[in-house]
Amino acid sequence: MLALSLLFMTRQVTAQCEDSYWPIYAGGAKGNEEVRCFVYDPNEQLIIVGGVTTSEDFAPAPNEHGYMFALDLSGNWKWGSFFYNVSYAVSSIDGCQLSSDGESLAVAGMGNSQPLLMDIKTSDGSFNKFISIDYID
Amino acid sequence: MPSYTQYGAIYYDKRDYRDYQPYFYGAFIKDSEMFMLRVADGGPAPTIDWNFKFVNYSDNEELVAPLLNMKEPNFIVPDPKQQSALYMIGRYRGMGSVIRFNKRDGSVRWHAQFNKMSSITSVSQALQQYDDDLFLCGYYQPNEGTTDSTTIDSTVNFQAVMARMKDNGDVSWVITATGKHPFYSANTLEDQDKCVGISYYKEKEQIAVVIQGKMTEVRGTNKGDWFDTILVLLNEGGQTSKVVAISQGTLQYDMYGGKNGVFWVGDDIFFAGHSYGFKTQKQVL
Numbered sequence: 001m002l003a004l005s006l007l008f009m010t011r012q013v014t015a016q017c018e019d020s021y022w023p024i025y026a027g028g029a030k031g032n033e034e035v036r037c038f039v040y041d042p043n044e045q046l047i048i049v050g051g052v053t054t055s056e057d058f059a060p061a062p063n064e065h066g067y068m069f070a071l072d073l074s075g076n077w078k079w080g081s082f083f084y085n086v087s088y089a090v091s092s093i094d095g096c097q098l099s100s101d102g103e104s105l106a107v108a109g110m111g112n113s114q115p116l117l118m119d120i121k122t123s124d125g126s127f128n129k130f131i132s133i134d135y136i137d
Numbered sequence: 138m139p140s141y142t143q144y145g146a147i148y149y150d151k152r153d154y155r156d157y158q159p160y161f162y163g164a165f166i167k168d169s170e171m172f173m174l175r176v177a178d179g180g181p182a183p184t185i186d187w188n189f190k191f192v193n194y195s196d197n198e199e200l201v202a203p204l205l206n207m208k209e210p211n212f213i214v215p216d217p218k219q220q221s222a223l224y225m226i227g228r229y230r231g232m233g234s235v236i237r238f239n240k241r242d243g244s245v246r247w248h249a250q251f252n253k254m255s256s257i258t259s260v261s262q263a264l265q266q267y268d269d270d271l272f273l274c275g276y277y278q279p280n281e282g283t284t285d286s287t288t289i290d291s292t293v294n295f296q297a298v299m300a301r302m303k304d305n306g307d308v309s310w311v312i313t314a315t316g317k318h319p320f321y322s323a324n325t326l327e328d329q330d331k332c333v334g335i336s337y338y339k340e341k342e343q344i345a346v347v348i349q350g351k352m353t354e355v356r357g358t359n360k361g362d363w364f365d366t367i368l369v370l371l372n373e374g375g376q377t378s379k380v381v382a383i384s385q386g387t388l389q390y391d392m393y394g395g396k397n398g399v400f401w402v403g404d405d406i407f408f409a410g411h412s413y414g415f416k417t418q419k420q421v422l
Contacts, residue, residue, distance in 0.1 A: 027411070035395025036145060038334075038409040040402055049409055051395070073402060095145015095396070100215065106149035108163060115143050115165045117176060129149075131161065131176060131183050135138050 021075030028055020033067070037096035037107065041122040046070045046078060048105060048122055050093035053082075059089075066093035066109050068125055081125045085132070088112040104128055142166040144227060145396065146173075146210040154220035155241065160186065162240070164210030164225055169193060171208045173225060173243060189243045191229070203282035204231025212260050212397070216304055218269045222246065226273065228256040231282070233275050235302060249306040253277050253313065254298040259332065259397045263339040269304035272344055274332035277313065284324075291318065291362070294327035297348045299335060301375065310375040316352025319361050328352070329364070333394030334408060338401040343378070344371040345406045349394040356382045364391040366410060385412070 026049070027033035037050030050068040059065030059082045066089070069080035083090035088111055095108040099119060107118040111132060119129035146164040153160055158179035165172060174188040194205040211227030216237070225236045233254030237246045251257075257275040262268070277296045278285065285293050296315035302308050318326040330350030337344050348367040356365055360382070370379040385392065395409040 033411050034393070035398055035409045035411055038395050038398045038400070038407075040400050040407070042402075047407060049395075051411075073405075092143065094143040095147055095212065097148055097212075097214065099149040100151050103151075104149070106147045106161070108143055108145045108147035108165075110141065110143045113138065113141060115141050115163065117147060117149075117161045117163050119149055119161075129161075129178065129183075131178075133141075133163070133165075133174075137138075 024071060024075045026058075026069055026077075026080070027053065028058035030055045030057075030062075033058065036092070036094050037068070039096055039098060039105065041098065041102075041105065043102055044070075044122050045073060046122055047073070048096065050096055050107065052092040052094075063089075064091040066090040066111075068093055068107070068120070070122065070125065079125045083111075083127075085111055085130065090116060090118075139167050144209045144211045146213045146225060146227065148213040148215065148223060149178075150215070150240070153240065160240070162213050162223060164213060166208065166210070169206060171210055171229070173210065173238075175240070175243065187243050194230075202231070207231040209256055211256070211258060214260055214262065214271075216269065217262060218304060222304075224260075224271065226257050226260050226271075231255070233257040233273070233277075233298070235271065235273070235306070237304070237306070247306050249302065249308070251298070251300065251308075251311070253279075253311070254300070255281060259335045259399075261335050261337040261344075261400075263337055268339060270309075270337070271302045271304075272299070272335050272337045273302060274299040274335040274346060276331035291326045291329065292324060295329055295331050297330040297332035297346075297350065299332055299344075299346055299371070299375070301373075312371075312375050314346075314348060314352075314369065316350070316354035318351050319353050319356070321353075326362070330367075331394075333410070334397055334399030336400045336406070341401075341404070342373045344373070344375075345369075345399050345401060345408075346371060347394050347399045347408050347410075349392070349410070355380045357384065360384055361389060363389050364393060366392045366394060366408070368406070368408065388413070 032054040056062040070078040109116045115133040117131040148162040161176040171191040175186040177186040209228040216222040233251040261272040300311040315328040315330045334347035346369040366383040392412040399408040
């Protein structure tokens with residue numbers, strides 16, 4: 001009888017704590033963050049959010065920057081990034097989809113005013129692949 | 138340099154069904170024309186394996202049908218039943234479109250066009266390989282190209298649309314969901330409802346839909362001229378089982394839904410968007 005009571009209480013406390021994390025906010029004081037990528041990675045059990053921001057206190061400058069971040073199912077922040085390719089920023093994250101094996105996240109964006117095809121490791125946001133479709137005159 | 142517009146269509150197939158090599162599939166707009174390409178990623182450097190341009194309609198054709206050249210490549214998704222095919226989903230010929238094409242060479246198998254959906258902004262599939270249904274949602278702008286202002290404001294009528302489609306292009310059902318603006322006035326304050334997210338939960342036989350809207354029929358009577366997030370639960374037949382309007386409390390802020398911004402994890406529904414923050418029973422701004 002005692003064991004049953006303890007289990008019940010533990011579950012109840014856990015549930016209340018998890019509920020109170022949501023909703024989760026992320027962004028700068030301007031509130032200029034659009035969501036264009038929203039996906040769940042069941043392998044890592046992470047929620048991935050991406051899009052575009054013009055908040056200088058979220059990305060490094062008030063011009064367009066692509067952003068991504070990851071949360072666990074309880075709403076805990078796991079990682080967050082904006083991205084540069086040496087001299088230019090990834091200016092937007094416009095879409096995403098888990099790769100065919102579900103082991104990484106394919107991400108479409110823009111950089112240097114040209115389309116980008118990327119593949120990201122969802123556990124830490126690092127790049128596996130970065131392809132810029134450059135225009136050759 | 139040309140002007141590019143990215144709508145987010147991407148798929149990374151790490152093991153092609155024919156040669157076992159990895160390929161990226163993408164699509165974007167270059168100037169005003171749509172391109173779809175496959176990038177081979179198995180060699181020392183990525184190379185474009187094939188690339189197709191969707192040629193624009195002529196000025197004369199566009200004069201007769203002004204929406205013909207409007208397009209948005211929003212998604213490229215696999216067919217869970219057939220490894221040789223992909224879908225490109227979004228807007229083509231000015232209407233919500235699903236194009237089924239062959240991975241091998243980009244050739245089009247079929248193109249389905251929704252004449253009462255202007256663009257498809259979300260797609261969901263079951264994860265099981267035997268399930269071939271596509272669940273689609275977007276919006277319909279009935280007066281686009283005729284009486285609508287080119288500036289998107291409250292005079293422009295938007296209606297949320299949801300649909301279910303088989304892998305042969307047959308549509309099981311299409312639903313339009315809309316309601317009156319809180320201060321409705323014909324041609325001044327019109328319907329403002331767009332579907333931004335749809336997610337199918339096969340085991341539960343339910344579909345979660347997120348509408349960014351102002352419809353008075355499901356919002357509180359004190360909610361005014363701003364966008365709320367409206368969560369709709371449908372059964373597999375497209376019948377509504379529950380509607381919840383999520384508002385900012387007393388704050389008069391718009392809430393904009395994120396593109397494709399809803400999914401199920403177990404029995405929980407997660408959705409995303411942007412605003413100046415949510416005010417709920419659990420959190421106060």
